[in-house]
Amino acid sequence: MSTDTAVRPKIRIESLHKSYVIDGRRQAVLDGVDLTVNEGEFVSIIGPSGCGKSTLLNIIAGLDQPDSGIVELSGERSGSADGRLGRTGYMQQKDLLLPWRSVLDNTILGLELRGVPRRQAREQALEFTEEFGLKGFEHQYPYALSGGMRQRAAFLRTMLLDQDVVLLDEPFGALDALTRVQMQEWLLQLWESLNKTIVLITHDVDEALLLSDRVYLLTARPGRATLVLDVALPRPRHYDMVTSPEFSAIKARLMEPLRSQIESVRSGGQAA
Ligand SMILES: Nc1ncnc2c1ncn2[C@@H]1O[C@H](COP(=O)(O)OP(=O)(O)OP(=O)(O)O)[C@@H](O)[C@H]1O
Ligand SMILES: [Mg+2]
Incomplete structure (x- = not known):
């Protein structure tokens, strides 16, 4: 096999830190995030509200600059956010x-x-x-x-x-359950035919698992990847799979750490 078949990271993020002034004081929003998305992969990010998911996509897209850390697109490390602008959808x-x-x-x-x-x-x-x-x-x-x-x-x-890289921030957030399922199946087909690298932010666990090769779970703010889950379900996928025992087993591995993050938000503490 030639090197052409080698897995190439399209997005590589290492030790990413970002803070904002929130309520009059500087607070960490992203606290050492590591994330890799290889060419042609579908990766989802899930995590409590306010943990920095949109901030992370803004940084990847070049709309914002991290305080520190590495952001690489297609193997190129950009020193400034400007270098990434216009290179993703x-x-x-x-x-x-x-x-x-x-x-x-x-x-x-x-x-x-x-x-x-x-x-x-x-x-x-x-x-x-x-x-x-x-x-x-x-x-x-x-x-x-x-x-x-x-x-x-x-x-x-x-x-x-x-663009080769597409970033989607809760694209189906506003939809009712039925339309949402239709859109998920439609996105699955589209992705399978277009060979894009996709990063999807979602609050919907079934959506993340059904669509993705890998799911990153972020902690409550300040966000950092606390779990990286490979979704070893066969492709092509379709919505019926969400009731399969294989799907339930993978979901169980995500639900417990997710619940503990949600608990930590509810109790007002910063997640460990
Ligand atoms: N430009 C900004 N200036 C100051 N604070 C910001 C800015 N952008 C985001 N924040 C704060 O950073 C934190 C993370 O925001 P972000 O929008 O990334 O969260 P999120 O995980 O996408 O949340 P949600 O799930 O509700 O969309 C929030 O507390 C938000 O108020
Ligand atoms: Mg958001």
Whole structure:
């Protein structure tokens, strides 16, 4: 076998520290996070609210700079956040659709910012509206869309940038259970056909396990990876698997440490 088949880290994070001034004093938000995502992997991050998950994605995307630690994208270590800007597709926690733009013109925003002429960008987007469940809604405005459609529009905007690395911050957070399951299956198929490296933040344990090759559990703030769980379930995967004994066994390994993190937030202490 040639070295081409070697596992290559797309994202490598080591000893990442980040603090913010919160309530008038500087507090650690990320406290020595280590994380590796290899090319073509699907990795999820799960952890209590406020533990620094979005902060971590902001740092990877280059929107924020760590206090210390290593951040490498595709083997390149960037000394500044600027060096990482524009190198990932990033769907932030809020869909951030612009209310004055049609669905189609929202999806092409990233392409336009990159300098692609509007007409050409629209043609590109129209090729995907069917696959993203937006066909027939291209000329509607965001207020007229269901939550699921808004999320898919934001998701299409992210995917049109065609980056190898895609960061998704709770992309299905606002959805009802049924739509959420449909979106998960849809994302699974999409990922299997696109060969992207994906990092997903979620609060949903089933979602994390069903989609991922590996799950990182972060501690309550300040966040640090307390458990790294390989999800050795066969692929292709589908939602029925969540009731299988294999799935339950893996879930049990995640639930106990997750519960202790949630307990630690409830009791007001910082998790060990
Ligand atoms: N720019 C900022 N300035 C000051 N504090 C910040 C900033 N960004 C985040 N924080 C604080 O850092 C902590 C972590 O925030 P972050 O949004 O990363 O958490 P999270 O894990 O994504 O939470 P959630 O699950 O609720 O989305 C929070 O206490 C938040 O208030
Ligand atoms: Mg967040």
